[in-house]
Amino acid sequence: MEIEPVTPTTPRPVRRPALVQGWHELTFLHWPVEPDRVAGLLPAGTRPDALDGITYVGLVPFLMRGVGLGPGPGLPYLGTFCETNVRLYSVDERGRRGVVFLSLDASRLLPVLVGRLGVRLPYVWSAMRLRRTNGVLTYTCRRGATGRGPTSRAVVRPGAPIARPSPLELFLTARWGMHVPWHGRTAHIPNEHAPWPLYRAELLGLDDDLVTAAGLPRMTDPPVSVLYTPGVSVRFGRPDSVGTAELRVGERSGIEKRRAP
Template sequence: METEPITPSTPRPVRRPALVQGRHELTFLHWPVEPERVAALLPAGTRPDTLDGVTYVGLVPFLMRGVGLGPGPGLPYLGTFCETNVRLYSVDGQGRRGVVFRSLDATRLLPVLMGRFGVRLPYVWSSMRLRRENGVLTYTCRRGRRAGRGPTSRVVVRPAAAIAQPTALELFLTARWGMHVPWHGRTVHLPNEHAPWPLHRAELLDLDDDLITAAGLPPMPQPPVSVLYSPGVTVRFGAPSTVRPTPAPGRQCPGRQRSPGH
């Protein structure tokens, strides 16, 4: 089964968006991990997506703005909040690459409830803050609403030069056009569409994080191999489609996986 290539542009346009959201002031931190260490954490019908035999764990804090249902303008207050997600990378039996969220911490209760019960995403209501001072971004997160009750995260970065031509790894980690979600006993793929990410190099100044291990992932004792920043894009989500079961061993579709960007 051929896997769809990773490109900076959306491979399939979303003509009738079910959800629109602005993702701004993002920092992408990534660590390599062996696929077999995370395979059991992915929904049925998907497997770890890999680049040169390696998959990745991502920690992504950002500011959400203007979340809204349908194509209309998002909500100015309830639709604006800080979020931090822990994510993995997946591919399904139809060759569609995606993201699997292990946790999503957010500061607005209503979006958390909508995400948990409407889309079946593992949202958690948390205390978070994003501060920009002298060109340095500081993201803080404390799970739950009381001090000392849950895991915390602190990320401090200094964005640097814009990236004119992303590497194969940078595209693999950021140019994702859908997510895989467990849904009432099956797995669905939710496509999305947005402009190519405007990416910048970034310097990691400080990191103290408990969210990755709280999401059931192995500890990441080494510094991240990729640190990126983006001022953000507006994302449009389309209608979900069911992921077909993965073919049994010996019955896989012929063909080879394409390399990202080719």
């Protein structure tokens, strides 16, 4: 199997978008992890994608804007909300790299319902806020309608722009699809957007329970990569089967297991 290269532009242009959205005021926080520690969390037909033998856990808070079906335009109110996701990196039997979302907290109920029922993503309705004060971003999240679920708070100061992203920075951000359970199989859903305008960033504070709530080990060390971007507009294509790997009837996907080996 030949694995597609890591490139700043998509290897699979989306010609007929099924979904559009904008990812804005986004921070990438990443920690290294051994692939064997997270392999059991991935859906059938995929395995951890690794760089120099190491894969990564991502915590990504941001502001979603203009979500809409088809070519758009997106909805200005219902399609705009705060979101934080916990994610892993995958490669499938056809060599396509992607993202696997272990959890997606969002502050608006309708996108949560559409994401769970329509795209089979593990969305959760949460109280969230994004504040910018004197150039410092503060992302807060408290999961669930009761307010008793796991919480997250990240404080970040964006810095200088990155002219040439490193191999690691490209590996973590240049992801042109996601792997999801889809009607008894695993599907790859492609996306397309302009190259990320990436910036260095300083993590001023982090208090997070979302990573461990997703079934991952607690990340006790500081993240090895902290990046900021003002954002991009994104187009998603239609799902395509991973390959021969089928989920047996009644078998849970790796996303639904949420238990690290």
